[in-house]
Amino acid sequence: MGLPLLLCPVNPANPIWLIFAATFQPLLAQLLPSCVYNRLKVAIYGWEFRCRYTINAKLGPAFVLVTPSSNEVWIADPDMANEVLGRRQDFVQLEMASRWFPLRLQPSYRAPLLQRPLLAMDTENPVGSTGIMAMFGPNISSSNGAEWQRHRRLVAPTLNERIMDTVWSNSSAQAGEMMRELPFQVTNQNCGPSSKSGTTRTIDGLRTIAINIVASIGYSSRRSWAEAVGETEPPAGHYLTFMQALLAIANNHIISVFIPARLLTSSPMPKGLQILGHASEEFPLYAKQMIANERRTPSSSKSLLGSLVKIAGEGKGTRDFLSDDEIVGNLFNFTLAGFDTTASTMAYAIVILAISPEWQDWIGEEIDRVAVKHPQADYDGTFPLLTRCLALMYEILRLFTPVLHIARCTTSPQILRSHGIPANTNVFVAPSLIHVSPTLYGPDALSFRPTRWVIQNGQGCEALATPPSGTFLPWSSGPRHCPGTKMAQVEFVSVIRTIFERWRVEVAVEKGESLDEARKRLRRTVEASQPKITLQIRNPEEVALRWVRKRGRTG
Numbered sequence: 377m378g379l380p381l382l383l384c385p386v387n388p389a390n391p392i393w394l395i396f397a398a399t400f401q402p403l404l405a406q407l408l409p410s411c412v413y414n415r416l417k418v419a420i421y422g423w424e425f426r427c428r429y430t431i432n433a434k435l436g437p438a439f440v441l442v443t444p445s446s447n448e449v450w451i452a453d454p455d456m457a458n459e460v461l462g463r464r465q466d467f468v469q470l471e472m473a474s475r476w477f478p479l480r481l482q483p484s485y486r487a488p489l490l491q492r493p494l495l496a497m498d499t500e501n502p503v504g505s506t507g508i509m510a511m512f513g514p515n516i517s518s519s520n521g522a523e524w525q526r527h528r529r530l531v532a533p534t535l536n537e538r539i540m541d542t543v544w545s546n547s548s549a550q551a552g553e554m555m556r557e558l559p560f561q562v563t564n565q566n567c568g569p570s571s572k573s574g575t576t577r578t579i580d581g582l583r584t585i586a587i588n589i590v591a592s593i594g595y596s597s598r599r600s601w602a603e604a605v606g607e608t609e610p611p612a613g614h615y616l617t618f619m620q621a622l623l624a625i626a627n628n629h630i631i632s633v634f635i636p637a638r639l640l641t642s643s644p645m646p647k648g649l650q651i652l653g654h655a656s657e658e659f660p661l662y663a664k665q666m667i668a669n670e671r672r673t674p675s676s677s678k679s680l681l682g683s684l685v686k687i688a689g690e691g692k693g694t695r696d697f698l699s700d701d702e703i704v705g706n707l708f709n710f711t712l713a714g715f716d717t718t719a720s721t722m723a724y725a726i727v728i729l730a731i732s733p734e735w736q737d738w739i740g741e742e743i744d745r746v747a748v749k750h751p752q753a754d755y756d757g758t759f760p761l762l763t764r765c766l767a768l769m770y771e772i773l774r775l776f777t778p779v780l781h782i783a784r785c786t787t788s789p790q791i792l793r794s795h796g797i798p799a800n801t802n803v804f805v806a807p808s809l810i811h812v813s814p815t816l817y818g819p820d821a822l823s824f825r826p827t828r829w830v831i832q833n834g835q836g837c838e839a840l841a842t843p844p845s846g847t848f849l850p851w852s853s854g855p856r857h858c859p860g861t862k863m864a865q866v867e868f869v870s871v872i873r874t875i876f877e878r879w880r881v882e883v884a885v886e887k888g889e890s891l892d893e894a895r896k897r898l899r900r901t902v903e904a905s906q907p908k909i910t911l912q913i914r915n916p917e918e919v920a921l922r923w924v925r926k927r928g929r930t931g
Contacts, residue, residue: 378794432809438452438453449801469785621662730898740876743762881923
């Protein structure tokens with residue numbers, strides 16, 4: 377291929393290695409000799425975040441990871457990334473085995489246990505709709521070829537500008553409800569005598585906002601923040617409520633992919649896994665009940681469910697038809713993509729602002745200035761003016777990219793920037809590595825500096841900088857770019873504006889700590905993040921924050 381080679385003794389896509397290596401990574405780093413761990417670390421899921429650009433600094437912006445079962449091409453070059461993501465018929469969505477048991481049926485089943493793959497190209501049906509994202513039905517993310525074109529044509533237009541006002545107002549209402557309760561839910565008992573106790577429920581609170589917005593826009597299921605937190609009783613005939621099922625799968629989707637629901641619900645399993653098994657069984661039942669209800673009594677809301685049911689009805693008997701399984705699959709894809717990524721981005725933003733409070737002053741200046749012009753905080757007047765809040769989101773996405781890499785595969789030999797890529801080769805575009813390249817972002821590429829995204833426009837006003845093509849890919853690029861990009865931006869900015877209009881956040885100081893020590897402790901927690909589906913703060917229940925109302929601000 378003409379690219380640098382990095383030899384690895386294990387297959388990073390093996391399911392046993394994938395699960396346990398990531399779980400025990402801190403222990404492996406501590407116990408193994410450095411010469412051994414350095415060979416293994418690039419095979420441990422999430423290595424891009426832990427290693428940052430150190431591997432690429434030695435090997436260059438693209439290299440080949442040579443494993444016992446296959447070769448993988450890893451790309452941190454913006455031009456090569458653009459080409460891979462733009463050539464959707466040459467570099468197709470990577471096939472992922474959807475359960476542990478079918479692994480025995482793959483061509484490499486005779487390989488040693490730690491060399492068997494989870495990621496494999498389906499050579500019988502290279503443009504089919506299968507894999508980890510198709511757990512509940514084919515959808516826009518799981519499809520390739522003509523099937524992807526059909527899903528994209530029917531689904532993407534439903535996430536358009538006409539829903540943004542609803543996203544904005546609902547997000548603001550949810551954030552306001554959270555802040556009427558969260559600052560007074562003292563849960564951290566380790567705070568020193570010089571500071572008031574903090575709450576460890578901030579990250580969970582933000583996840584509640586995100587899942588409520590997804591439920592509102594996706595399923596026309598509306599409830600307040602307090603109702604979501606206090607909801608416990610499922611309807612008759614169900615083990616979980618719809619929102620409990622949705623949240624359980626979104627939090628632990630990768631486990632539900634590996635292990636069938638019938639096994640998860642069996643009595644030997646821990647309670648948490650049993651709940652996940654029931655959620656895997658009940659989510660499609662709830663979704664199909666909602667589809668049936670929508671057909672009987674069409675809603676007047678702008679929900680994705682209503683739009684897809686309408687499309688399915690109008691397209692029946694044509695190529696624009698969607699089956700019930702496809703509607704459920706696309707609803708699930710919207711839930712997973714829309715919930716986890718935005719929730720994580722909001723969580724990292726709040727924690728980083730607590731560690732570096734000077735940036736709260738920076739966004740606060742803008743929020744106050746815009747509030748004078750638009751006291752009603754309407755979407756049309758307010759959102760376009762909150763440049764710094766959006767710059768904050770961009771900088772968080774740059775340093776804490778939710779999806780660390782984008783997986784593709786070749787169906788036939790390809791030429792990529794003069795490099796020959798064989799057929800059936802896995803190709804990984806790594807936005808998380810591109811985003812911290814010193815060549816692209818300067819010597820302070822690892823520093824948190826939202827001002828890098830703000831420029832002065834021709835009228836002397838602040839505007840958002842447009843990054844060079846291929847250098848900023850949190851929502852991918854090319855034909856398969858994320859159709860929910862604008863929705864995520866609107867939700868994030870609305871929540872940040874609502875919270876920091878009246879509140880400041882601080883790190884809760886534990887007994888015997890100084891404020892500087894507390895901030896360093898929280899920084900170490902952030903740096904120990906590990907991806908599940910998206911990048912997550914490990915043990916978020918241990919993140920204690922203190923909320924302080926700004927002087928003269930009520931409500």
